[in-house]
Amino acid sequence: MFSEGLINSFRGLETPFYYYDMSLLDRTLGVVKDAAIEHGYHVHYAMKANCNAEILKAVKAAGLGVDAVSGNEVQLAIDSGFGPDQVVFAGVGKSDREISLALGHKIFCFNCESAQELTVINNLAKAQGTIAGVALRINPNVDPKTHKFITTGLEENKFGINPWELDEVMNTIRGSDHVRLKGLHFHIGSQVVDTSRYQLLCEKVNEIQNWFDDRDISIEFVNVGGGLGIDYNRPDVHAIPELRTYFDIFKSHLNLPSGRQLHFELGRSIVGQCGSIISRVLYTKQARKTTFAIIDAGMTELIRPALYQAYHQIDNLTGEGAEDTYDIVGPICETSDAFLRGIHMSKLERGDLVAIRSTGAYAEVMASQYNLRDKAKSYFSSNEFLRD
Numbered sequence: 139m140f141s142e143g144l145i146n147s148f149r150g151l152e153t154p155f156y157y158y159d160m161s162l163l164d165r166t167l168g169v170v171k172d173a174a175i176e177h178g179y180h181v182h183y184a185m186k187a188n189c190n191a192e193i194l195k196a197v198k199a200a201g202l203g204v205d206a207v208s209g210n211e212v213q214l215a216i217d218s219g220f221g222p223d224q225v226v227f228a229g230v231g232k233s234d235r236e237i238s239l240a241l242g243h244k245i246f247c248f249n250c251e252s253a254q255e256l257t258v259i260n261n262l263a264k265a266q267g268t269i270a271g272v273a274l275r276i277n278p279n280v281d282p283k284t285h286k287f288i289t290t291g292l293e294e295n296k297f298g299i300n301p302w303e304l305d306e307v308m309n310t311i312r313g314s315d316h317v318r319l320k321g322l323h324f325h326i327g328s329q330v331v332d333t334s335r336y337q338l339l340c341e342k343v344n345e346i347q348n349w350f351d352d353r354d355i356s357i358e359f360v361n362v363g364g365g366l367g368i369d370y371n372r373p374d375v376h377a378i379p380e381l382r383t384y385f386d387i388f389k390s391h392l393n394l395p396s397g398r399q400l401h402f403e404l405g406r407s408i409v410g411q412c413g414s415i416i417s418r419v420l421y422t423k424q425a426r427k428t429t430f431a432i433i434d435a436g437m438t439e440l441i442r443p444a445l446y447q448a449y450h451q452i453d454n455l456t457g458e459g460a461e462d463t464y465d466i467v468g469p470i471c472e473t474s475d476a477f478l479r480g481i482h483m484s485k486l487e488r489g490d491l492v493a494i495r496s497t498g499a500y501a502e503v504m505a506s507q508y509n510l511r512d513k514a515k516s517y518f519s520s521n522e523f524l525r526d
């Protein structure tokens with residue numbers, strides 16, 4: 139992943155920083171694009187995973203649409219050149235301002251999460267003299283077997299409309315002249331590695347489609363969300379996730395009547411593996427059972443370990459010599475600001491560089507300035523000065 143030349147060019151840069159391997163991103167996008175073309179699928183990139191301008195440029199060049207979850211994301215998508223007809227807007231708590239902004243752009247569709255939200259969208263669309271395309275986000279009650287904080291498709295989660303509410307929701311739609319029902323939307327959770335979960339989702343979607351088809355309610359598309367996990371344990375072995383296998387599950391198990399489109403909202407699986415955080419060892423400190431390597435990246439640049447106890451591989455880029463056992467921790471005044479505990483690696487000394495891997499998704503976008511820290515810069519393999 140990191141050649142000697144690249145590591146040498148990292149040495150002169152202020153750390154920590156986000157580094158993106160654009161060639162890996164393009165190869166991953168190529169797989170998504172091929173599968174989408176082959177099967178006629180529509181993929182909306184979940185820009186919440188990473189909305190860096192360079193990343194959005196690459197996503198747009200691959201011909202994908204976007205899944206936005208705030209008014210600002212909708213605006214950024216439009217400003218980045220995505221057509222309004224390529225933008226879907228999801229979120230359990232869309233504000234009136236955000237809905238009006240998206241209506242003004244005439245986006246493709248709102249993924250709606252309740253009858254009350256449908257009424258609000260209808261009223262705001264009426265005020266603008268427009269009609270909003272909507273998809274109903276239905277909670278399928280399928281366990282994605284992932285971390286509980288990123289599980290969304292269980293009945294106890296705040297997301298979506300429960301199947302038993304569909305009569306009421308359809309009554310609301312019938313009484314709303316300014317919304318037009320276009321599709322059904324689902325999303326069971328994120329970092330889903332047990333792909334049998336998607337088979338279960340297909341079975342639920344088939345049942346729910348029947349409910350609509352039995353009532354002759356026209357549905358143009360089904361959107362099955364995203365969530366495909368990446369291999370945080372072996373980022374070099376599985377640099378590109380099993381996207382083909384993932385798409386094939388839906389091909390085999392979803393009963394789509396002819397003419398009904400299939401949409402996806404993938405985030406992490408597209409951008410996760412192309413990113414790393416490059417950080418410097420500030421200090422090493424001997425404890426009774428371990429040596430602390432205190433690096434200059436912290437939970438402000440990558441909150442996933444602190445928030446979800448997430449594992450990210452750390453590569454020692456410059457340290458040499460006999461192995462030692464390290465706890466690799468950040469500089470923030472929180473004990474949870476720790477990346478890895480008790481790992482063995484070649485000797486780390488002040489000034490050595492490390493790479494925290496698989497940080498293309500949900501790292502830079504979740505950065506904070508806690509402790510009044512500076513925002514870390516981003517660099518790309520396409521930057522001239524980083525050519526090795």
Ligand code: LLP
Binds near residue numbers: 327442499
């Ligand atoms: N669609 C919906 C409705 C979503 O809520 C999400 C993610 C996605 C698509 C994209 O999921 P992906 O393909 O990226 O898994 N911060 C957490 C992840 C939060 C995911 C939120 N929703 C993390 O760092 O693991």
